Amino acid sequence: MLEFLKALRRDPGDGGQAGSTPARPDVTPKAGVSFAKPLIFDRVGRKFGRTSALNDVSLDIPPGEILCLLGPSGCGKSTLLRIAAGVERPTSGRVLLDGEEVAGPSRFVLPEKRGIGLMFQDYSLFPHLTVVQNVAYGLRDLGRAEARREAMMALDRVGLDAYAGRYPHVLSGGEQQRVALARAIAPRPGVLLMDEPFSNLDSRLRDRMRDDTLAILRETGATAIVVTHDSEEAMRMGDRIALLRDGRLMQLGSAEELYVAPNDIFAARFFSDLNEIPARVTAGRAETPLGSFEADGHADGSAVVVCIRQRDLKLLPAGEGTSARIVDRRFLGDVLLVELAVAGLDRPIFLRPPGDAPPPGTETGLGVAANAPLIFAGQGASAQ
Numbered sequence: 001m002l003e004f005l006k007a008l009r010r011d012p013g014d015g016g017q018a019g020s021t022p023a024r025p026d027v028t029p030k031a032g033v034s035f036a037k038p039l040i041f042d043r044v045g046r047k048f049g050r051t052s053a054l055n056d057v058s059l060d061i062p063p064g065e066i067l068c069l070l071g072p073s074g075c076g077k078s079t080l081l082r083i084a085a086g087v088e089r090p091t092s093g094r095v096l097l098d099g100e101e102v103a104g105p106s107r108f109v110l111p112e113k114r115g116i117g118l119m120f121q122d123y124s125l126f127p128h129l130t131v132v133q134n135v136a137y138g139l140r141d142l143g144r145a146e147a148r149r150e151a152m153m154a155l156d157r158v159g160l161d162a163y164a165g166r167y168p169h170v171l172s173g174g175e176q177q178r179v180a181l182a183r184a185i186a187p188r189p190g191v192l193l194m195d196e197p198f199s200n201l202d203s204r205l206r207d208r209m210r211d212d213t214l215a216i217l218r219e220t221g222a223t224a225i226v227v228t229h230d231s232e233e234a235m236r237m238g239d240r241i242a243l244l245r246d247g248r249l250m251q252l253g254s255a256e257e258l259y260v261a262p263n264d265i266f267a268a269r270f271f272s273d274l275n276e277i278p279a280r281v282t283a284g285r286a287e288t289p290l291g292s293f294e295a296d297g298h299a300d301g302s303a304v305v306v307c308i309r310q311r312d313l314k315l316l317p318a319g320e321g322t323s324a325r326i327v328d329r330r331f332l333g334d335v336l337l338v339e340l341a342v343a344g345l346d347r348p349i350f351l352r353p354p355g356d357a358p359p360p361g362t363e364t365g366l367g368v369a370a371n372a373p374l375i376f377a378g379q380g381a382s383a384q
């Protein structure tokens with residue numbers, strides 16, 4: 001907690017950059033503009049005893065970029081974020097902030113000297129301080145009146161200026177999230193680090209807060225790293241996504257790049273609901289009960305997994321495409337999830353039709369949309 005609080009403080013050695021005050025807008029006050037800084041992780045590693053939390057992670061984050069760190073629980077996302085913040089030290093590699101080494105073999109800059117804003121999933125608000133006092137906490141290097149004015153501006157930006165005098169315990173989860181965001185942006189950090197900032201919110205509120213936060217990040221212009229385990233969140237927020245697994249960077253790219261061309265089945269599973277059909281390659285093609293697909297780059301005789309996204313399958317009139325029987329039909333709100341049995345496949349096939357679907361027991365046809373399936377090397381697969 002202490003380090004977190006210190007890290008919230010304005011960097012006194014930044015030459016006034018991060019704290020310079022732009023002319024006050026005439027109409028609606030906006031979030032203060034940050035001087036975005038580039039951040040580089042250079043072959044960063046972190047061991048905890050025998051656990052390797054991070055292995056040789058290299059990332060080059062240009063000023064103003066919003067990068068999402070995505071991956072399953074325990075893959076090292078928070079550790080990387082904490083290393084950037086300076087509340088954790090790397091055991092190998094270096095971190096460079098604005099071209100200057102802030103963590104490495106020869107140098108370690110304390111969190112409060114890095115000019116970085118932090119926001120954690122529990123928000124870490126001080127219960128004994130009012131909302132405006134919480135937000136002004138990181139602005140103590142300013143005079144009292146100036147700190148309050150800046151804090152009010154940040155509160156106004158998150159729509160909570162009317163709550164300035166309240167205490168955190170009377171606020172809803174969403175309001176607390178916004179106070180934490182106001183506190184993080186108030187010192188106008190060059191880099192903003194957010195660890196699962198929406199995970200405590202229910203799904204509807206999460207959507208709204210995500211959009212609002214994204215707008216605020218764009219407005220401040222700060223370089224931002226957002227940790228999440230939710231691929232949709234990463235796709236909505238990130239200019240780029242860094243996908244981690246077991247402490248390694250598996251893939252880095254835009255949402256579209258990772259969705260369309262995942263490096264491996266792990267990445268593919270993260271971004272899509274897949275039907276995975278084991279097959280063997282014959283004459284350059286993977287043969288499955290749902291069709292024969294080009295298997296470029298896979299040797300004849302090799303085992304592969306043909307991955308077809310649920311939304312890339314379509315129901316056809318009986319007698320067309322592959323014969324299938326509807327086993328179940330579940331209403332998921334915006335979409336239906338239809339389960340089908342297909343002769344020759346041990347496992348059911350799932351699809352999400354754009355419209356309605358016939359009831360269970362109906363014989364139907366099944367087709368694969370124009371998009372080619374993703375095909376990855378498989379193990380021990382046999383043609384079905």
Ligand SMILES: Nc1ncnc2c1ncn2[C@@H]1O[C@H](COP(=O)(O)OP(=O)(O)OP(=O)(O)O)[C@@H](O)[C@H]1O
Nearest residue numbers: 048051053071072073074075076077078079080229
């Ligand atoms: N202080 C610590 N001491 C020992 N092991 C740690 C420590 N911090 C992290 N680890 C281990 O390092 C690995 C990565 O942890 P980290 O918290 O970075 O993962 P994560 O991807 O953020 O997970 P989650 O999404 O569950 O928060 C895990 O195996 C974790 O148990």
